Amino acid sequence: MSDPRELYQQVILEHNKKPRNFGKLEACTHHAEGHNPLCGDQLDVTLVIEDGLVRDIKFQGSGCAIDVASASLMTGAVKGKSVAEAEAMAEQFRGMVRGELNPETEAPLLGKLTLFSGVKNLPSRVKCAVLPWATLHAALKGEAEASTE
C-alpha cells in the first residue's frame, strides 16, 4: 500500500478548503442525499437538468477532505455536460478508484479527476471519494438517497 500522504495533493487540499459550487439549488429538478455510514460523511446534491443537460449543480454537507474535494471537483466537471456523459463519468470514476480501470488509458472522460486514482491504494477511503458520485447517480436516477454501505 502506498503512503496515504501522497493522496493529499495541493489540488485536493485546496478544494477541501474552498469547495466550488457549495450550497443548495432551491429551484432544483433533481436532488439526493448521500451517506457514508462508516464515517458519518453526508452530503446532498441538487441539480437543474434541462434538455438533457446539467445546467447547474451544487452540493453541501460535511465530510473528510477526500469527500469534499471529490464533490467540489465533480460539480465543476459535470456542469454543462449531458446527463449521459455525467453518468459515464461517474462510472469511470468508480472504476478508477476501485482500481478496476487504468486512469491513464481507460478513463478518457475524467481529465484532472484522475488525481483521485491514488485512493485505490487506501481501501478504507474509497467510499469517501465515491460518495459524491454515488449521490449524483442517485439524483439522476430520481432516487432520494445514496449510501456507500
Add this chain to the structure above:
Amino acid sequence: MTEGDRLLAFTRDVPPGTPRTMPGQSPVIAPVGSTTLQPLDVAAVRRDFPLLSRVFHGKPVTYLDSAVSGQMPLPVIERMAKYERDEHTNVHRGVSTLSQEATDHFEAAREKVRRYIGAGSIREIVWTRGTTEAINLVAQTYGRTHVNAGDEILLSAMEHHANIVPWQLLAEEKGATLKVIPMTDAGELILESLDTLITDRTKLVGVVHVSNVLGTVNPVKEIIARAHAKGVPVLVDGAQAVPHLAVDVQDLDADFYAFSGHKLSGPTGIGVLYGKLAHLEAMPPWHGGGNMIRSVSWEKTTYMAAPGKFEAGTPPIAAAIGLGAALDYVTALGLERIAAHEHDLLVYATERLSAIPGLRILGNAKEKASVISFVVEGIHPHDMGSLLDGEGIVVRAGHHCAQPVMTRFNVPATTRASFAYFNTREEVDLLATAVLHAIELFK
C-alpha cells in the same frame, strides 16, 4: 471519602496512603508524583511484542490503538500455540488424558479470571465471545425475564453501542423504555440525576466503567450503591477498565461485569461475563446445545448449573487459555506499575496535545484512563487518521461505536490515541509531531 480514595478503594493490593499514580488522577493538572514502585522496564516489555518491530510506509510502527485491541505479548501467543500444537482437543468430553488435560487448562484460566476480578466463585465466571456477547446474554436472559411493558432500563450517556443496542432490542420487544444518565461537558456523569432517573419502573442500570471515547473512569461503586438503595441491579461494561485498573467485583458490588480478552493483552473471540451467583442461578439458559445440558430427552431437557448452562457448544479453548496467560503476564508486570506508567503517558500526552493550537481534547474528567480523543479545527478525523497512518502511527478515527457520544459533543467523529504499558513518551512526541505536520499540510 475523596475522589482519589474512592478510586484507590477499587484497587486491590494498594494500601491507603499510596502515592496517587493511578490513571485519571487529575491528569491535566499535575505531573506524576514520586512513587515507591519500581517503574516498568518498557524496553524489555517491548521485546515481547513482535508487532512493534513492524514498519509501515517506511516508519517503525507506533501503536496507539490499544483501546481498539491490545497487542498480545509472546508468552500469550506461545501459550496458545502450545495448546494448538500439543494439547488440542475438546473440553468437558470423554475420559482421555488429553481431554482431561485440556479441561484442566481451560478451567484454570477461569480461575485466573476469578482471581483477577475478585469474584467469590468460579461459578460466577461465564465464558463469552466478548463484552458484546456478555451483555446480550444478560439482556436476553435476565432482561427478558425481568423487563416488561412500561419498565425502564437506565443507561449512561457514554455507553458503547454494545451496551445500548441489546437493551434497545429488548425494550422494543417488551414495550419498555430506555433512559439516559446525562454527562457534563467534561465527560463526567451527573450522578445527582440518579435520584430522579431511578424510579420504581427501573429494572436495570447499565454503565460503562471506563469510556472508550472519553477515557472517563466512572464512579461505578457509587452508582451501584445508589441503584442498590432502590433495589435495582447494575451491569458494568468493563471492556476498557480491566486493562488499566484493578477491578474487584465484590468491592464494587456489581451484579454483572462484562469484559473482553483482546483489550487485555489476550486474544479475540473470548470474553467474560461475571454475574452474582444468585442471578446466574435464577436466569434461564440462552443458547441451547451441547455442553450446557445435564440430560436431554424428547420430552424434557435439564440444564447444567451456572456457568455451564450459558456455555453451549464448543468454547474457544485456546483463546480462554490465552486469556489466562495474558492475566499472568499483566499480573507479573503489576497492575499498579502499569497504571503508573500509563498515567504518566496520559499526563504527558495531554500536555503535548493540549499545547497544539486548534486541537481540542474531548473528555477532561478528573478520573481518566489513558485514552485521548481529539479533534483539530479544519481537519476531519479520517484525514488525520490517514495522515498519521502515513507516519506509521496507528490510531482510531471514527465514531468509536459510540455515536450518542459524538452527538453529545457535536462532532461527526474523533481521532483517538490510546496508550498501553508498552508505549513510551517518545511515541507521544511522534504523535504530537505528526499532528503538527497534518495541521501544516492543511494550512
